[in-house]
Amino acid sequence: MNARNKILEWAEEGRIASDQLAAALKTCKLLPDQRGWLQFLDRLLLGLGTLLLVSGIIFFFAANWDGIGRYTRFALVEAAFLACLLLLWRLGNTSLAGQAALMGAVLLTGALLALVGQTYQTGADNWELFFAWSLLVFPWVALGKNSILWLIWLGLINLCTITYAQAHQSLFWEDDLLWLLFIINTLALVLWQKLADLEHIPTDAHWPIRILATASGVCITLLALQAVVDSASISSIMAWLIWLGTIYYVYRRQRVDLYILTGGVLSIIVTISVFFTQHLLTGDSVFSLVLLTVLVLGLSAAGGWWLRQILEEMHRQ
Amino acid sequence: MNTDNTTLWRQLQQAKLVTEERAPEQTATAAPWYMRTMLAFMGWVGALLILAVLFSGLSGMLKSNTGRLGIAIILGFTALLLFRGKESQDFRMQFALALSLAAQALIFWSLGNMLLPQQPVVAALVVMVLALVLLAGIPNSIHRLWSAGIASLALLYLMGQFGMAPVAGAILSGAACWLWQKEFDLVRWGSILRPLVWAVTLTALVQLSGEELHSLLQLLFSRQSSMQPELLVLRGAITLGIIILVTHTMLKEAGIKTFSLSGLAAMAVLFLLAFFIPGIGFSLLLTLVAFSRGNHLLAGMAVASLLLFLSKYYYLLDISLLHKSLLLAVSGLLLLALRLLIMHLSASGATK
Incomplete structure (x- = not known):
């Protein structure tokens, strides 16, 4: 829990008087002072004013x-x-x-x-x-x-790949595009993480790595789902399992990134649920639905429990 | 910023803001937004599956309102018992969430059958009251956010039914900004009120994104508007009132006198933006309020909504591209001029 939420919780419990709450947050430097305000207004008005003015100029030329x-x-x-x-x-x-x-x-x-x-x-x-x-x-x-x-540059590479596939549909099988996008984004993720580990790039911002992990995760999950639904080749499932194992090793054992692990848990829940939906919902439908419901809720609860254990561990350190 | 309890408590002790000797025991750590989103989504999927089970096994009972309400009461009561259990267990919470959502779906379905289309106001009122009761009664943050969302949407619907749709965006966005500003004064009821204010904020953004702006912008460019004059005046008055109320406190915190040149200029610019381009104006006001309260999550959401409204504005087809460009450019110049004024006055010490 961050410091602001902790102090608000204490105030809600009556440990801090509500009329002293603002003073408490200021003491812990969680509220802006006058200098902070002026700095914020400077950046906000400059950024927004420039954006509106430039947008107006662009619209003028478009008109x-x-x-x-x-x-x-x-x-x-x-x-x-x-x-x-x-x-x-x-x-x-x-x-x-x-x-x-x-x-x-x-x-x-x-x-x-x-x-x-x-x-x-x-x-x-x-x-x-x-x-x-x-x-x-x-x-x-x-x-x-x-x-x-x-990230903009990687976005261009992704767009280039997608538009190339659209223009040359005869050259691509059904899931070839997904494989290409998965490879591109996973390579980018691996390279970025490696450079961050070697401190060649800033390490304090997690969000670029999380964006790349999301892109990679979405692609491999879609490939796994396709394999489950179409009972297609096993290579997608193998790649998905390897991806999960690698994510666990890198983002649980070597370092901890709860966002990426949450994505991994969601991928597992969705894929297993779809697999059982394909294979369970055939015979006695009520019993199958009950089983499926228990499975989905059980998986999400187990995933939530596991993630919460990691969260508690992170806060104890 | 993650700081342990002891360090924070010591800082508060030194400032004589707390009396207890020892810092409170560390409570269960709040899950980050992405974990809660995942759990909420899976709760929804679970609710849909429970409904599917009910439809398969009890389809006869589900055909009548009485049957549906009866099953809803059983599901809801079971969910309440599970939510109020002594220890928080993930499976129990997930199951309770799914049961409660399924029960609410059955209740809303029955209400719809009984009261629509003849009595939409009564239906919306019942939904709103039920949602508020669940907000107060169910001690689960995800469920509270869901209930608050239902209550806000029901309120929005009621406003529409009473002909208040043209001013609903202004009312909801003003209420959201004012309530966020009052967050510290109302902190004792924080666990109930905070989800409600989040829901009102999101509902306001949804309403503003769906509003037709042509009647306001026509006023600017052709001095005519298809909105009724009294609603126009009411919208203007509500917007002005909120701007003054909310901005006064923030100007004081920033060390700017309300009736100084920069204070009046800031209020004037905010009013013009909030009245003529409400999505952008409200998002900007919300950004300022969020910053003043140190609420980074809200500030991030407000900035994102600001950029989304700006993009949406491009597709607004009700006025010409030329008029759009003039409006944007003038707004941009006003903000840059305001910045220069504030920086100049603060440098010359005129703000104190």
């Missing part, structure tokens, strides 16, 4: 797009692109504004490529746009050392 000539369109996008690069050069990569400018340049690269495709009707497929985009911005992403930029 007049048909009336704008071909060269003017390119000039507008390239001017915005150069403005981002200029800001990045002036502010440097380490400042927040510099990072925002780099992100702007990465996104505008895609806008420029889309404009080329729209204007010159090159006949290129969507996957070629995403492929070229990810290739061109890779050096900036590598030098940027920004988690958001890396």
Whole structure:
């Protein structure tokens, strides 16, 4: 339980007078002081004001797009692109504004490529746009050392894969796309975790690793479900079991990440439930349904109990 | 921030805010949001399966309202006994949650059959009262959030039935902001009130995302509106009242005088945003309230809803893209000007 919730719990129990609660939170530095407020207002108004203004400018150009000539369109996008690069050069990569400018340049690269495709009707497929985009911005992403930029880049790789599969459906079997996405995201997860372990990237933020683990987990769970429903090849089930074992070893034994373990538990519950639904709901339906209900509730309770044990252990340490 | 009990208690002792010598024993650690979401989802799946069992085995009894209500009472009573057991066990809690949700589904079904479509107001009132009773009576955080959600949705429906739909978003969002601000004053009933305020907040966001804004924005661009004038005035008055009430406290905390230039400018900008672009205005106000209360989860949700409303705004087809662009750009410039004003005045010491 975090400090704020603990203090609120004590106040609810009457250990802290309710008129002293704000003072208690301020004492433990859980409420902002005047300096904190000014800092927060500065960032919030700057970020939101800029976002609204830039959105307004983008909408303005969108409203007049048909009336704008071909060269003017390119000039507008390239001017915005150069403005981002200029800001990045002036502010440097380490400042927040510099990072925002780099992100702007990465996104505008895609806008420029889309404009080329729209204007010159090159006949290129969507996957070629995403492929070229990810290739061109890779050096900036590598030098940027920004988690958001890396995730955007991985998002482009995923989109490239999906659109390629859509354009070449004859080359792909049913679950080939899922396998590709699983491999891409799992490799990214492994690499990211390794770099974090070697402290080549910031280790205090868990969320990028959790996003990658979610993507990897969703893909392998869908593959396992497909194998269960279609009674298809056993390789998906084997891969799912190996994935579960690896997740357990890395995120329970080597380190503890409760979010990823929760995802693993959910994957197990869903897959086993679907398996038993396929094989139980045939004969006597009432008895089968009762069995299934007990199974689902039992699995979720067991999963909840196990996760709670880990949570208690984390808080004791 | 995870801090042990002793360290926190010592800080409070040094500030003479607590009298007990020893820190309280560590209670069961609250599960993080993703664990509770998973358990709540599985509880729902369990409820659906129980209903499926009932339909298979007791289909005859389920055909009549009396039969359904009878089964619902048995399920609900069993759930209550399980919830109120001495020790918290995961299987028992999950089973109780599933039974309770199944019982409520049967009750709502029966109520719908008996009272709809002739008496929708009575049906909504009964649902709301039942949900509030369950909120107070069942000591389970996931169940409380569910009950609070049902009560909020029933309230929203009742507002619609009484012709208050155009102002429902303003009322709910204002109530949510005000209640979050009062969180410390009402802390003694926190375990009951907090789920309720979360539910009101989420219902307000849902209502605002579904509201048609064209009548407000038409007012801005063509000085005409399809909304009735009295509702327009009422909405404006409610919005202004909430802005003043909520912002006054926050300005005091930030060291800005309410009737100073920056204080009045802040209130004016918030009012304009909350009135003409309610989704964005309310999300911004909620972000400020959440920050003032140190509630990071609420602040994160408020910022996410702010960005979602901004994206949704793009698909608003009721006014032209040009008008949308002007509204966004002017709003952005106002916020940037407000920032400059606040920073300039605080630097020159004019805020004290």
